[in-house]
Amino acid sequence: MENFNYHRPATVAAAAALLKKSKDGVYLAGGHTILPTMKQGLRAPKDVVDLSGIKAMSGIKASAGAVVIGAGTTHMEVASSSAVKKAIPALAEMAGKIGGVHVRHKGTIGGSIANADPASDYPSACLALGATIVTNQRKIPADKFFTGLFQTALKKGEIITAVSFPIPKRAAHQKFPNPASRYALTGVFVAQGKDGKARVGVTGAGPAAFRVADMEAALSKEFSEKSIAAIKVPPRGLLNDMHATAAYRAHLVSVLARRAVAAAK
Amino acid sequence: MPTLSLKVNGKAVSGEVEGRTLLVEFLRDQLGLTGTHVGCDTSQCGTCVVHVDGKAVKSCTVLAASCAGASVTTIEGLAANGKLHPMQQAFHEEHGLQCGFCTPGMIMAAVDIVKRNGKKVDEETIRRELSGNLCRCTGYHNIVKAVQSGAANM
């Protein structure tokens, strides 16, 4: 790994100022994507701005309508939070299935979403729950956030400070983990909002997380396994690699969606 | 080079580190604590697991500089007064190792599992929570037995 200047600011404003000043700077949260990337020589920034010293960016607040999770909150904190378990149990369960224990002790929700790995779990939850990504500049609806393979709506230097998840009537997450990496070969998050409308978020299958409109329409009419039994997702445009073919991933979307609907609570 | 001060195995230590110095490099190369191993250097294998502020983490994927002020425990910090930690003793008694390369990480992960799940942690939980630690020798059965028996004595 190339050397760099290390910074650990205490506030969001100081972090943004440091990045702006740097010719080639990068934020570091849990480091569990960016450090491996730098070790491989795929990134060699001049400045690394560590966000982990910013207290205001971590922690979980639940109100009647929403659960707001600070961007620096670790997967383990989300998985073991009694507030999340009570308000959106599916979200806590999903966080508890990310990587292994050691990864969950470091990886953060903000880092995961900013990175937008096609195989990462949070994007499916953000889409299905209709989350809002809060940054130091604006609020971005999840539907506008994940724009492509490792691509998001974030502008250069923009910092995710929190993610707000509306509390649904019921929800569930199902994941087919890659047996080696534990990342999602395909994962489906299904939620029915308090207004009865259903949303289906899929990760791992396409270059970016996406929703399945046909399933959502059927589930909004009748939230049952039966109502989506015949709905298939076309494999065109899905990921096709050594781990699974596009057709297999398309098949997994249908199977996991049905299982998620059956498990939703 | 910035100076780093932190606690390692209960003792205050400090040293000069580069921005890119990994926690595992600081422990092994500067402090000579070579019990913490590097198996993969790609965040997969768990041989480098140590506790930072009481949490098991992969020290090959943590910057030393980010541990300023933290309290780190390595495998060398477990035994007290010349007596093995109950988890170390259990790995010995249950034959939870063969070559021993994965063992420091396994034991640090195991102690963390018991801390969070209690002395009566069941086999399924142990197997699930060891998913970030790879062993190329044992086939895991004796490791799981060792964790269960060590847990009971912790």
Ligand SMILES: Cc1cc2nc3c(=O)[nH]c(=O)nc-3n(C[C@H](O)[C@H](O)[C@H](O)COP(=O)(O)OP(=O)(O)OC[C@H]3O[C@@H](n4cnc5c(N)ncnc54)[C@H](O)[C@@H]3O)c2cc1C
């Ligand atoms: C062995 C292993 C297994 C894993 N398994 C899974 C899995 O099953 N499912 C899964 O979803 N993930 C998995 N991950 C990824 C893990 O969840 C990472 O935590 C996550 O991808 C990145 O989060 P981080 O906090 O480590 O971010 P970092 O690596 O620190 O940062 C990632 C990127 O996001 C940027 N960034 C970080 N925080 C912010 C912020 N607040 N605002 C703006 N930009 C920011 C950084 O600049 C960087 O570009 C795994 C990782 C490993 C090493």
Ligand code: FES
């Ligand atoms: S050396 Fe750190 S996980 Fe393998």
Ligand code: FES
């Ligand atoms: S005992 Fe050899 S790798 Fe585990």
